Each structure stands twice: as C-alpha cells, then as structure tokens.
Amino acid sequence: MTKDYIVNLKDIAEATGYSISTVSRVIKKKGEIAQATRDRILEVAGRLGYHDNRLSNGMRTGKTGTVGIVSGIHCTFFAELFSALNRELVKRDYLGLVSLNDDDEIDDQACIRRLLEHRVDGILIVPRYDQADNRYFTEATSRGLPIVSIDRKVPADIDFVGTDDYAGGWMAAEYLYKLGHRRLGYYQGPQGASPARLRREGFEDFCRKHADCTLILIGDGGWDTPEAAVLTAALQAHPELTAVGAFTDIFAAQLLEAARIVGRRVPEELSVVGFANMSDPAILSHGITSLEQHAGKLAEAAVTALFDRIAAPEAPWQEIRVVPELVVKKTTAPPRRR
Structure with a gap:
C-alpha cells in the first residue's frame, strides 16, 4: 500500500x-x-x-501550539467545561491534549509528566486534591510552564479560575429565605473539596446572619455519598424543614427520591435547590431549581488567564471567580401556611 x-x-x-x-x-x-x-x-x-508542520515549527520556535487539559469527566458539568475549553483553544489556533485524571491509578503528576513529554505550551488542570501545593506542580513550574487551576483553588503559585461557590451557597439560602422559608436544611458534599466546603459556608453564613432562620446540616461531609436511608432518616427526624439546599444537582436528585419515600411532596411540602444546573437527562427530568455555573465563561476566563501568563510570566497571580446564576424551575415554592 x-x-x-x-x-x-x-x-x-x-x-x-x-x-x-x-x-x-x-x-x-x-x-x-x-x-x-x-x-x-x-x-x-x-x-x-x-x-x-506543527512539529517542525515547534522545534524551531519552542512553541508547539498545544495546551494540556487535565481533568476528570465526573458529570455533565465537567463534560461541558471540557468542550468549552477546547472551543476556546481552537479560537486561538491551539490544540488541546487531554489527559484524564479520574482513575485512581492515574494521578495529576503522571498526567503532567506525559504532557511535558509532548512539549505543551501550558496546562489547564482541575486538580484532584485541594492540598496540591508548589511541590505538587514543581515538575512543570520549574521549567517555566504556565498552569491554571480550574474549579479548585490550591495553595500553589499558579493562576486560578473557578465558580464563586461561596456566593452560590449564599444565593441559594437567600432565595429560599425570600420565598418565606425559615427552617432550612443543607445536604453537604465532601468537605475535603473546596467547592463543597465553600458552598456550605455560604449557605450557613446566610442563615447565621438571619436570627429567624435555623439550619440543619445533612450528611457527614465525607467522601462517601450517604445511603438513601440516611437521607430519609434526616427528613423524618426533621419534619420542620420546609426547604433544603444541596451541594450539586445529583445530591438534589437524591433528596427528591428521599422525599418521595417519606411522603414529602416537592415543592408543596419541601423545596429543594441544587447546584450546577446539569444537563444530564436524568437530572433535567426533575426540573431542579439550581445555580448555573456557566462552563463557557469559566473556560474563556481560564484560557485567557493561561495566555496572559504565557505573555507575562512575572505578572501577579490571578484569582478569577465567576458568580453563578440562579435558575428557578419546578422544585421550589413558598412554604405552606400552617
């Protein structure tokens, strides 16, 4: 042939x-x-x-026209973010090289190492760990390679772009309060992940600042998702709750199922607010009121931050947070009058 x-x-x-x-x-x-x-x-x-011939050009100029993307695709939000990052890179005539880090046997450093071997011009990463510090990224940063962390703010000297999770948690509680709810619950995510921790803190702080508002936390904040029995038990133990916020839409969907099991009608007897406004068909079918994270805006900001860093390596580090947007659907309503 x-x-x-x-x-x-x-x-x-x-x-x-x-x-x-x-x-x-x-x-x-x-x-x-x-x-x-x-x-x-x-x-x-x-x-x-x-x-x-990009390879030949790269050998001559030191620029390969490629950017590494390190992320897992755990849900539709990250799938949308991944697609948006690629679209933004294409606009700049760059190619995204993807290295998935959602396998326990493939850590961030292994992904970064492979991307270094391909001589990428920069890396966009959703780190697996909040504790990722300068030592965590030293293999890349010691070579002067720019890195932008997305979604998780880590204690390293790199740029960061993510959702304003604290503001999102506050907005969820504020919306429920304005509807008339005063007995609130919050189904928290793993507190070892900064987005989960910040969302809970925002929700919690709003309740603290309003003396007539009480808050019950649901779940232990660990990495393992509570079994359905834990959620049903929490709703049965606290019949006074009229509204609950949740770490993500997935958590909100679990709350809806628990409410169904214990006979609490949504939204007539229990309002539920999620986070991420996920496009997964199984989630969309519930019509969950949620906070839209705007994956496209995050991607645009992250790619811009990366190219800003390429152009000005000594510039101050950037921290950019995109405020989410409340999207009201079918799972929230004013509380019933008793």
Whole structure:
C-alpha cells in the first residue's frame, strides 16, 4: 500500500511560481504580502492538500501550539467545561491534549509528566486534591510552564479560575429565605473539596446572619455519598424543614427520591435547590431549581488567564471567580401556611 504524498512548501512554490520564502510568509501569516499573492498561494495550498508542520515549527520556535487539559469527566458539568475549553483553544489556533485524571491509578503528576513529554505550551488542570501545593506542580513550574487551576483553588503559585461557590451557597439560602422559608436544611458534599466546603459556608453564613432562620446540616461531609436511608432518616427526624439546599444537582436528585419515600411532596411540602444546573437527562427530568455555573465563561476566563501568563510570566497571580446564576424551575415554592 502506498502512502499519500505529503505536500511541502517547495511544491506550492513550484505550482505558483513564487519563492519558498514568500510561500512560507503567507502560510505563517507573516510580513506584508499583496492580497492577490496571498489568495493565490492559499488557493494552491488548499488544492494540493497542504498541512502546516506543527512539529517542525515547534522545534524551531519552542512553541508547539498545544495546551494540556487535565481533568476528570465526573458529570455533565465537567463534560461541558471540557468542550468549552477546547472551543476556546481552537479560537486561538491551539490544540488541546487531554489527559484524564479520574482513575485512581492515574494521578495529576503522571498526567503532567506525559504532557511535558509532548512539549505543551501550558496546562489547564482541575486538580484532584485541594492540598496540591508548589511541590505538587514543581515538575512543570520549574521549567517555566504556565498552569491554571480550574474549579479548585490550591495553595500553589499558579493562576486560578473557578465558580464563586461561596456566593452560590449564599444565593441559594437567600432565595429560599425570600420565598418565606425559615427552617432550612443543607445536604453537604465532601468537605475535603473546596467547592463543597465553600458552598456550605455560604449557605450557613446566610442563615447565621438571619436570627429567624435555623439550619440543619445533612450528611457527614465525607467522601462517601450517604445511603438513601440516611437521607430519609434526616427528613423524618426533621419534619420542620420546609426547604433544603444541596451541594450539586445529583445530591438534589437524591433528596427528591428521599422525599418521595417519606411522603414529602416537592415543592408543596419541601423545596429543594441544587447546584450546577446539569444537563444530564436524568437530572433535567426533575426540573431542579439550581445555580448555573456557566462552563463557557469559566473556560474563556481560564484560557485567557493561561495566555496572559504565557505573555507575562512575572505578572501577579490571578484569582478569577465567576458568580453563578440562579435558575428557578419546578422544585421550589413558598412554604405552606400552617
């Protein structure tokens, strides 16, 4: 089997009658070239099937036009974030190289190491651990490679872009309070993860600042999701609760099932607010009132922060938080009058 011939700059030069230097400047978008000349060269390049040699360019310039993306795809939010990051990179004529870190046998450092081997120009990462410090990223940062942490703020000298989780927790409690609810619950996520901790703190602080508001925390804040019996027991033990906030829409869906089991009608007898406004069909079917995290805005901010760092390595570190947006659906309503 014969392989297709790979067209090079010399072939285009011979087909157009222009010098290799002129063809090269047109392909690389450099220098002042007459529009007619540019159009002719690009037309022939396209007809011949020319593709730029990024590997060769990278060896010459030290820039490969690639960015590493390290993340797990645990739910539809991260899938949307992943897609949005790729779209933003494509806008800048960059290729995203994906390394998934959602397997216990593949840690962040292993992903970073492989990306270093591919000479990426920067890394966008959703770290697995909140405790990731400067030593955690030293293999990349010691080489001057820019890194942007997404979703989790870590104690390392790198840029950060994420949701304003504290504000989101506060907004959820505030919305329920304005509906008239005063006996609130919060189904907390793993407190070892900063997004979960900040959402709980925002919800909790709002309740603390309002003397007529009481709060019951549901779940132990560990990494293991409570069994259904724990949630049903919590609702049965606290019949006074009229509304509950949840760490994510997945947690909110579990609350809806627990409410069904114990005979609490949603939203007539119990309002529920989630977080992330997930697009998973199983979640969408519930019509959960939620906080939209705007994956597209996060991706745009993260990619911009990365290229800002590439352009200005010594600039102050950035911390960018995108405020979520309340999306009211079917699981919330004012409390029943007793």
